[in-house]
Amino acid sequence: MGFDEISLKGRALRLLAGREHSRAELQRKLRAHETTPGELSQALDELEAKGFINxxxxxxxxxxxxxxxxxxxxxxxxxxxxxxxPQAVAEAVAGLQGSEEARAREVWRKKFGEPPRDAAEHGRQVRFLLTRGFGAEAVRRVVRGTAVQDDEG
Structure with missing residues (x-):
């Protein structure tokens, strides 16, 4: 059986075997393979009902x-x-914010490991952490080293 003959459900399962995918991601990736309208939606409904999409x-x-x-x-x-x-995303992200500074410090330590020597280096370290999505306050504290070291909980 050639790759073109694999069912939409089979293609979805193949993607899910690699990593977890949301329904929206699977729709985006498999839309081009749908031959009859509603076919993809039905396949994804079945996979969701069986717990493959979660x-x-x-x-x-x-x-x-x-x-x-x-x-x-x-x-x-x-x-x-x-x-x-959106609500589930907000809850997951809220759970991360408590460890933001400790995670930023660990990323900073692996990349730089020592305080900036001058303003240019300070800017580079700050930008590095900001582009990785760490909050400005956490970044400021990590790069300045003002954080209490043993308060990492």
């Missing part, structure tokens, strides 16, 4: 894979891009 697992997967390297803002962006429920 929004909460998608959220947990993204948070688990990305939160050690990215700030809450970037994780929120990635979750929103997957077409997930």
């Amino acid at each position: 929004e909460q697992r998608v959220i947990e997967s993204v948070v688990h894979r990305r939160s050690s390297r990215l700030g809450a803002a970037r994780v929120r962006q990635e979750l929103q891009a997957k077409g997930l429920d």
